[in-house]
Amino acid sequence: MARSDLADTSCPVSRAIERVGDPWVLIILREAFLGTRKFDDFQRNTGASPHVLSLRLKQMCGDGILAKRAYCDSPLRYEYRLTDKGLELWPLIMVLHGWGQKWLGGQGVMLTHKACGARFAPQLSCPGCGAPLTARDVRAEISPDFQTEREQREEDHR
Structure with missing residues (x-):
């Protein structure tokens, strides 16, 4: 599947990757969650060229x-703020942070719960019972639309 085809599938993982799977987008998200708002600060903190940063x-x-x-009106200056849609990407950044810290090393940032002051590592948990979740604890079921797409790809592959 070509990257340009990722948006044209019923699979939400593929569609999400097409939107936020670019490394620069993920680094910009990291910075936005750390409070970066201004172009120059994004550029300095990410190392992206002005052209790449502007495009992303x-x-x-x-x-x-x-x-x-x-x-600022004179000269005209802009800041970039996370929208509600952007704020909902926080778990993605937290999971990447936790995985990177565990498997690649480095602290990066420490996470502290504002309400109680506890330091924590990102963790997925079941909304029903609160138990921690791993891939072995979850059953994934393919939707009928996605199953049809998969069968079509298998047919096209023959």
Whole structure:
């Protein structure tokens, strides 16, 4: 499957990867969750070239992940803020943080729950019983639409 085809599937994983699977998008998200708002700060903190950063910020605004807002009129300057849609990507960044810390090393940032002050590592848990979840604890069921797509790909592959 070509990357351009990722948006044209019923699989939400593929469609999400098409929107936020670019490494620069993920690094920009990391920075946005750390409080970065201004172009120059994104550039300094990510190491992205102005051209790459400009393209990704425009894409993320177009996708509704970030909102561009003027903060200075003379000269005209903008800041980028996470939208509700962007804020819902927090678990993705937290899972990447936890995985990277465990398997690749480095602390990066420490996470502290604002309400109680406890330090924590990201963890998925069941909304029903609260038990921690791993891949071995979950059963995935393929939707009929996605199953049809998979069968069509198998047919096309022959």
